[in-house]
Amino acid sequence: MLTSIKEHWFSNIRGDIMAGIVVALALIPEAIAFSIIAGVDPMVGLYASFCIAVIIAFVGGRPGMISAATGAMALLMVPLVRDHGVNYLLAATILTGVLQIIFGIFKVAKIMKFIPRAVMIGFVNALAILIFMAQVPHFVGISTMTYIFVAVTLAIVYIIPRFFKAIPAPLIALVVLTATAIFSGFDLRTVGDLGAIQRTLPSFFLPDVPFTFETLQIIFPYALALTIVGLLESLLTASIVDDMTGTEGDKNKEARGQGIANFITGFFGGMASCAMIGQSVINVKSGGRGRLSSLVAGVFLMFLIIVLGNVVVQIPMAVLVGIMIMVSIGTFDWSSFKYMKNAPKTDVVVMLATVIIVVATHDLSKGVFAGVVLSALFFVAKVSTIKIETKVENNLTRFHVKGPLFFASVDGFVKHFDFSRQNEKIIIDFTDTQIWDDSAVGAIDKVMIKLAENQNDVTIHGLNPASQRLIDKLAIHNDPNAKLSAH
Amino acid sequence: MYQHIILAADGSDHSIRATEEAIKLVKGTKTVVEIVYVSDFSKSKDEVLHAEGQEALDVKRRKKLLPIEEALDAQGIDYRLKLLRGEPGPAIVEYANDSQADLVIVGSRGLNSLQEMMLGSVSHKIVKRVDCPVLLVK
Structure with a gap:
């Protein structure tokens, strides 16, 4: 002291x-x-x-x-x-x-x-x-x-x-x-x-x-x-x-x-x-x-x-x-001008919105508040977009999932799959994603079961240990009698 | 043979050329090169504002010296890193004189040539005020 x-x-x-x-x-x-x-x-x-x-x-x-x-x-x-x-x-x-x-x-x-x-x-x-x-x-x-x-x-x-x-x-x-x-x-x-x-x-x-x-x-x-x-x-x-x-x-x-x-x-x-x-x-x-x-x-x-x-x-x-x-x-x-050229567009929008709102209202706190809300929205929008690459090799279709899978991104995940496929060999590769919550597990079940209904042979690939544990604990798609209504 | 060589570096092209000269001098000897980087007081506000946090900022500065470290590593030369805070010219001068360096190697110009035109160059201050010999690399 x-x-x-x-x-x-x-x-x-x-x-x-x-x-x-x-x-x-x-x-x-x-x-x-x-x-x-x-x-x-x-x-x-x-x-x-x-x-x-x-x-x-x-x-x-x-x-x-x-x-x-x-x-x-x-x-x-x-x-x-x-x-x-x-x-x-x-x-x-x-x-x-x-x-x-x-x-x-x-x-x-x-x-x-x-x-x-x-x-x-x-x-x-x-x-x-x-x-x-x-x-x-x-x-x-x-x-x-x-x-x-x-x-x-x-x-x-x-x-x-x-x-x-x-x-x-x-x-x-x-x-x-x-x-x-x-x-x-x-x-x-x-x-x-x-x-x-x-x-x-x-x-x-x-x-x-x-x-x-x-x-x-x-x-x-x-x-x-x-x-x-x-x-x-x-x-x-x-x-x-x-x-x-x-x-x-x-x-x-x-x-x-x-x-x-x-x-x-x-x-x-x-x-x-x-x-x-x-x-x-x-x-x-x-x-x-x-x-x-x-x-x-x-x-x-x-x-x-x-x-x-x-x-x-x-x-x-x-x-x-x-x-x-x-x-x-x-x-x-003064480095803002360089920032506006190099930073992600959403960041630039947040920065400009903060400035414009402050200058319009003459209240710094309003600009900060608006800026924080706006960047939170951009953040959610960004993490909830999921990218899936499709590759067809011989008679095998491989879906490579990129981006975190959780409640906000499951919609995009499910919509990506075309459920009219029949008798195909399909691999869904999860190497570059993380399964975060129940919604994600539910979405995977939904996709797996719907594809299986049309006699497709679907396998899951590359889950990391944390994701694997969640799937093992909650998923039902491995059960041959599984129905979607179980969720 | 030099005992204590200071290489004043900011990651600019000139400081990389200065590194090449340092390599020529010490290659094959056991001399340790001390890379001195000054975190500039007048840039602190900008850098803090544009960094995600102190840790990110430290890494960003360290990255500027990576090409220099790689060049020294490639030749198997021992080096130490020293981070100073202050105005680049005076900070290097004070450190070089206090630590009794026997050679300071510096590029003739740094990253910000416009600012140097107005405020005088770092290398000029070093040449003028450091007690030991200075190698100014063009």
Whole structure:
């Protein structure tokens, strides 16, 4: 226990502190921008990022992973905030925490394994598209200067890292362009136009909502969507950190930890959050491995807001838009195009369906749900098709059965045989199949008996031991008096 | 005779040509070739997203090195595999210097030539910063 605390917290102090600072700097623009997407004050995202990062440092299951306010979660909240206000969002955040803790206790990480990768690819692509679309109203058709600032931001964030990597490029863009905007007096919309920044630590309060069944009815669907999307992105991020570090985190502990963090954050005025792929990659690349980096990121973020709050409100929206365009480009899975060429057509359909449904409904959880159902249907369709090759050699007909034989595939199996055959020698070869259940045995009986009725000489070939046992136990076709009605 | 040869490999054509040069150098000696593969931080997200799971991903990476292993096996050369994680250039440099390799063999270009054009090539970083001699195979 003590050695694991030491390893998780203090085995990489220098790397964790450095990486934590880099992450805090990179978090500021994102936390503000995601608050704006959700339609709340920037403080809701900043408080969330502070609380979540600090709490996850203690209760998370994947050291080295960074959690804070995210685009995926912000996008889900938009209608709730618009129709009912921020207090309902905080209540939904608390409920999300409760649901995630329950999911964690019931070992949800195992279920997440069943989400096909086509759905996950669709998920990140849809997320990228939505983040981009959310920026459009903040820069299209406002002013020429807005376009220029967006373009310059993009130039800075893509060109500078090639020469200089110590400070995150988005922060350089933020500082340089905010200063330019302040001193030049260009007419640009700023963060201050969309909300206020309080330079205080978050404090405990109960969300101002009536504690009624009606409130629960309003927030529950949102909390459920937030729960699923939050866990989905968190567990995907955890797998990426696992791969980057060559270590394995505890996925169920992470699910519980996300729940605890959201539960507490809701009482401190923060919005529901989850793990962030981009920030976690930045953290590991900058040398962060332990729990300390997440703690440092959260604390340093809060420190910067308290010190620099009055500068933050003067950040031009155009700069945030530029940074968010970079985030959406980074989120998009660019190998999808190769995937669409090479992957099975059904996978491609599932991926595209996930993207289209999310973009149409603006709800990531609906896309994921539809994608999972669709790929389950494709899966059943695929395993229930059975292939039978017919070969005629001299006076011998050989049927070679390929694919698993079970309740969903027996129809195709029986229909394949032409029962008007007479006086033939027939071999049915089961080498490349498996007999799974009673329906399969029944189907084989049916075929054997019907063929035998017309004086065909039918033999079965190549059953594997498990299939043979099932046949020996249940089949009746070897009984000369067998009638189909016995089944 | 070299004691510790590192063959930096990513499964690209250039790394297979580098293997052929490694074979010429060590054939008939008892030198063990260490094949070093770097799992690239910046590709991790893509690779995890497109893999069925960590096990499938590990096998996928291992498969990239199969032609190299086969070539060494065919000549009866002893080799070890080493998987590093990080940015390919710096990771190989650090490992080569820490493990006191006395020769690093690397192909002049890797799998992703477009990315290398923008970020500088792995082989260039290795040549510049590794302490021991480097054999750059065109």
